[in-house]
Amino acid sequence: MTDLTDTPDAADTGPDDDTWDALHARAYAAFDQGELHTASALFGELAQHAPEVPFLHYMRGLAHKYLRDWPASLQHNLRAQSLSAEPDQGTAWNAGIAATALGDWAQARSQWAQCGITLPDGDGPIEHDFGxxxxxxxxxxxxxxxxxxxxxxxxxxxxxxxxxxxxxxxxxxxxxxxxxxxxxxxxxxxxxxxxxxxxxxxxDHRTYVAFIRCPSADDLDQLQQAELPGIGYVEDWTASIVSLCLRCSYGVAHAQDDGDSDGAHDQGAASNDDWQVERNLGIGAQGKAAVERLLTNWVAAGPGRRVDAIECPACEERAPQDGTVWWRGPGDDDAQGDDEEA
Structure with a gap:
């Protein structure tokens, strides 16, 4: 976390133009390289010399948003707002995001109102269908x-x-x-x-990975349509994810096409005319017993159905590393290699 106090020294006459320009360039360079702690400190140094300049506080708020340091982000954005002669939607959006992260619903609603966003009446968490x-x-x-x-x-x-x-x-x-x-x-x-x-x-729905043999698309449809307590959703990852073969990554044996030895397999196809029998499923469920019951019932209800393995891998949220510029859109940088859910 960063010291949130920006108290200019009254005796400080400020840097000359060349020093200011150099400091300004260093601050933006640090930000553009993803060195967010350094960028915040440099924008803070600039703000000490020019505390009335809104964009310096805005940039500190932006740096702390990408650091996910919500108290600092909110404070710097509010400071930028207080110094601005006219409303700025970028500052309001960032303040609204930080307020939402902190559960400060009054502040979040105020910021969204400044952005012209119509919300349901109330003073607590926003619960609405925005699509x-x-x-x-x-x-x-x-x-x-x-x-x-x-x-x-x-x-x-x-x-x-x-x-x-x-x-x-x-x-x-x-x-x-x-x-x-x-x-x-x-x-x-x-x-x-x-x-x-x-x-x-x-x-409360953990992720279970199931590797099955499924004779047809109709068999899969029956599995996905089955309802059972504790089961949230059964997703056919074979059709919806383009990635390296999950069976290879989990060490589950399977019939591999000749010449396809690098673990990258055709994961598409979802018709009875062109059907991949081995399917990889992602199942969101409240417990393994529910998954086992679902798949046992499904196997018993049709010929040729089989479960090869059920796994429940670790599922830990990860934080960004300093020096990673991850917030740019595809048009701002080289194309990104996402795993996409269809």
């Missing part, structure tokens, strides 16, 4: 994208079963950034992609 979006989990790492339902301006509930290594679970409520970083196809249109910043409310 379907896509969120990029761990944008500082693999960047898996999943669909989510927006329940707030910057909170969303995950609707896919994320890969366990993402550290996220089905139905997690995540805080997401306000800047769109791409689009994803959904039905006949597209939805915006936002970077997830952190998990705000952990789901």
């Amino acid at each position: 379907i979006i896509s969120v990029r989990l761990n944008p500082w790492a693999e960047g898996e994208t999943v669909f989510a339902r927006r329940i707030d301006v910057v909170r969303a509930r995950l609707l896919n079963v994320p890969l366990p290594e993402s550290g996220h679970r089905l139905f997690d409520i995540v805080l997401h950034d306000g800047a769109k970083t791409g689009v994803r196809a959904l039905d006949d249109g597209t939805v915006p992609v936002f970077n997830a910043l952190q998990i705000l409310q952990r789901s």
Whole structure:
């Protein structure tokens, strides 16, 4: 955490123009290189000499947003607002995100009002249907994208079963950034992609990985339509994720096509005419017993069905590393290699 006090020295006459320009350049260079602690300190030094300049406080607030240091981010953004002659939506968005992370609902509602966003009446948490979006989990790492339902301006509930290594679970409520970083196809249109910043409310549905033999798409449909207490969602990762073969990564034996020896297999196809019998499932469930019961019932109800393995890998949220510039959209940097949920 950073010292939040910006108290200028009355005796300080300030740096000359060359020194100021050099300090200014160093602050932005540190920010652009993802050295956020250094950037905050340098913008703070500039603010000591020019405490009335809003953008210096804004940049400190931005640096602390990407550090996920919400008290500091909120304080610096509010300071920038108090110095600005006119409302600034960028500052209001960042202050709203920080206030939401802190559960300061009065402040968050005030900031969203400044952005012209209409909200349901109330003074507590915002609970509303803002539609379907896509969120990029761990944008500082693999960047898996999943669909989510927006329940707030910057909170969303995950609707896919994320890969366990993402550290996220089905139905997690995540805080997401306000800047769109791409689009994803959904039905006949597209939805915006936002970077997830952190998990705000952990789901009680753990992630189970099931490797099965499924004779047809109809058999899979029966499994996905089955309802059982403790089961949240059964996702066919074979069809929805393009990535290295999960069976290889988990060491589960399977029939491998000739010449395909690097663990990268065709993960698509979802029709009875062109069907991959070996399927990899992600199951969001409240306990392994429910998963075993679901799959046992499914195997017993049709010929040729088999369960090869059920795993429950560790699922730990990860933090960004200093020096990683992860907040830029695809148009701002080289294309990102996301694992995508269809």
